[in-house]
Amino acid sequence: MNDSNGVSSLFSGHPISKNIIYHSLGECSNPESAYLKLAAQFLELERAGKTVLSLIKSDNLPTVAAALKLGLVPCGLITSKDPGGTDVDVVVLNYSSTEPGPVSFTPFPQKGLSDGMLTLRISTRPDGARMFQDHYDSVTRFWSIYPDIPFSQFDKDCRLANLYWLLGKKMMLSIFENKTQELIGRISLRPVVPPRVGDVGYGVFSGFRGKGYASQALKMLSGWLMTDGGFNRLELGVKPENIASKKVALKAGYVLEGISKSRLINQDGTFSDQLSYVKTNP
Structure with missing residues (x-):
């Protein structure tokens, strides 16, 4: 699916459990805005008994930060394959309308x-x-x-x-x-x-x-x-x-x-x- 700004979101089912939905966000310049627009859809899926897991590459820190701000909860780190067959670390975050998200550290100075x-x-x-x-x-x-x-x-x-x-x-x-x-x-x-x-x-x-x-x-x-x-x-x-x-x-x-x-x-x-x-x- 694409939002009004053309940002794509991919939803896919779990190979075993029909109650688990994987989500990944396409390239975008404003991931915080993109996740805010997804909140209603995440909530609808949750109310339908689905568990929504958002998958984000570990080096995509702005998108991870946006997911955390929406309240998604980190639940693990997995290894996946990129299109070239190289291993990449992927953060798995669970959407929950009731469970509080993690407390992040204050951003550290960029120059140290x-x-x-x-x-x-x-x-x-x-x-x-x-x-x-x-x-x-x-x-x-x-x-x-x-x-x-x-x-x-x-x-x-x-x-x-x-x-x-x-x-x-x-x-x-x-x-x-x-x-x-x-x-x-x-x-x-x-x-x-x-x-x-x-x-x-x-x-x-x-x-x-x-x-x-x-x-x-x-x-x-x-x-x-x-x-x-x-x-x-x-x-x-x-x-x-x-x-x-x-x-x-x-x-x-x-x-x-x-x-x-x-x-x-x-x-x-x-x-x-x-x-x-x-x-x-x-």
């Missing part, structure tokens, strides 16, 4: 955040190789709570970092040293269950440690999250023996709130206590 010495920007696909390399650095592995992660996962996460941010799933930022333009670390935020609360993580790569970069990046991001970002409380967990990470938290203005016993797994399968640091919005 900079204090003159460091710049933080949303991670991109080229950053994945360096992050994968750091994942197997001996210092990183010693303190990490994560198992071995393949390169394909780093590649995917960095490729989809803008999408993850838009969906409110997590924030993945790369840290760059301005004078060399080198990627020197990473910093991330994961929302937790209470609204406007997030869990932060950070790491500086070998060769750039001991320069105060981690605390500098953490302080910069925390400041933005609590002003423009709308967060009220930021949390981070540190193993008691990780002296460097404790110094980073304190230098960035976090305070020790308490200890959680046997919370963080070690690489040998044992568990360490967690020192819980917090920063709240004044």
Whole structure:
């Protein structure tokens, strides 16, 4: 079907369930307007007992944003084939007139955040190789709570970092040293269950440690999250023996709130206590 502006929408049935309807939007300059015009049709299908799933390519962020604004709810990421046979990531969003949509993060500055010495920007696909390399650095592995992660996962996460941010799933930022333009670390935020609360993580790569970069990046991001970002409380967990990470938290203005016993797994399968640091919005 085409609307009055010639924007095409394709509706197709599910190969197994007759109650599932797939929807895809053709190329358009104003996806928000296009989705608003589809709202009545989506509602009609829902009232007829149909589940409407809108399929959008993961790199088409304006269309994903328009679907989210209408209230569609993300329900997964699938791999499909483009006309040339290449695998593409596709976001699946479910229309619901009753279920509230996700809470998106505040849009991050296009040019990133900079204090003159460091710049933080949303991670991109080229950053994945360096992050994968750091994942197997001996210092990183010693303190990490994560198992071995393949390169394909780093590649995917960095490729989809803008999408993850838009969906409110997590924030993945790369840290760059301005004078060399080198990627020197990473910093991330994961929302937790209470609204406007997030869990932060950070790491500086070998060769750039001991320069105060981690605390500098953490302080910069925390400041933005609590002003423009709308967060009220930021949390981070540190193993008691990780002296460097404790110094980073304190230098960035976090305070020790308490200890959680046997919370963080070690690489040998044992568990360490967690020192819980917090920063709240004044």
